[in-house]
Each structure stands twice: as C-alpha cells, then as structure tokens.
Amino acid sequence: MNDFYKDIYELVKLIPNGRVTSYGAIAIALGKPKGARLVGYAMNLCDKTLPAHRVVNRNGWLTGKMHFAHPDEMAERLRAEGIVVVNDQIQDFKTHFWDPSAELGSM
DNA sequence: CTGATGACGTGTG
DNA sequence: ACACACGCCATCA
Numbered sequence: 044m045n046d047f048y049k050d051i052y053e054l055v056k057l058i059p060n061g062r063v064t065s066y067g068a069i070a071i072a073l074g075k076p077k078g079a080r081l082v083g084y085a086m087n088l089c090d091k092t093l094p095a096h097r098v099v100n101r102n103g104w105l106t107g108k109m110h111f112a113h114p115d116e117m118a119e120r121l122r123a124e125g126i127v128v129v130n131d132q133i134q135d136f137k138t139h140f141w142d143p144s145a146e147l148g149s150m
Numbered sequence: 151c152t153g154a155t156g157a158c159g160t161g162t163g
Numbered sequence: 164a165c166a167c168a169c170g171c172c173a174t175c176a
Contacts, residue, residue, distance in 0.1 A: 066158055077171040083157035100158060107157030
C-alpha cells in the first residue's frame with residue numbers, strides 16, 4: 044500500500060455527507076492530475092468501509108456501481124444522503140460536487 | 151520484461 | 164457540441 048493509495052482513502056473517507064466528488068478531482072488533490080485512473084483502481088482495491096459511492100466520474104455517472112457488492116447500493120446510498128440519482132447519473136452533480144483540493148487547502 | 155486493461159480526463163476533428 | 168483517439172500510472176496476464 045503506497046502512501047498514494049492511503050492518501051486517496053483518507054481523502055475519500057473525509058468526504059462530507061451528501062457531497063460527491065470525481066476521480067480526477069481526487070487525483071489532482073493528490074498531485075496527480077492524470078492519476079484519475081489510479082484513483083478508480085484504488086477504489087477497486089478498497090473495502091466497502093470506504094464511501095466510494097461518493098466518488099463518480101467527471102460526468103457524474105455512477106460508473107463504478109457495478110463493482111459494488113450490490114450495484115444498486117451505490118445509487119441507494121447516494122439517494123439516502125440526499126443525492127438524486129437517475130439513470131445511474133447524479134442530478135445537480137455540480138451542486139453536490141465537493142472539491143477535495145479546496146478542503147485540503149483549508150486544512 | 152512486454153503487452154493489454156481500467157471505477158478517467160483532456161484534446162483534436 | 165458530439166464523436167473518436169490518445170495519454171497517464173499502476174496492476175494483471
């Protein structure tokens with residue numbers, strides 16, 4: 044486990060409830076603007092303890108829902124947090140978007 | 151070690 | 164604006 048993945052986990056863990064972010068945003072926050080794929084890969088290795096359901100692609104689509112124990116769980120979890128998910132897509136993604144780099148800057 | 155793939159993103163046509 | 168192609172970095176075969 045490299046610090047890179049650990050950092051990803053830490054960042055995803057501190058995503059506020061009812062907020063979502065993108066792989067690219069996390070990658071950028073970690074200093075790897077092109078590491079979006081690595082973030083997704085890290086999610087694949089991640090435990091269900093990690094709120095990976097709050098992490099979606101740039102389009103706001105639940106691209107990784109199929110990788111969950113129960114694909115619908117991702118949308119259900121987001122919906123439970125107040126996120127509107129339709130057709131595997133987050134509505135008002137920009138409104139619910141959470142910028143990790145901004146939070147890291149505040150911290 | 152080389153080739154291919156992936157929960158992505160950006161650039162060009 | 165939409166469609167196609169390439170790049171990135173790490174892991175798997």
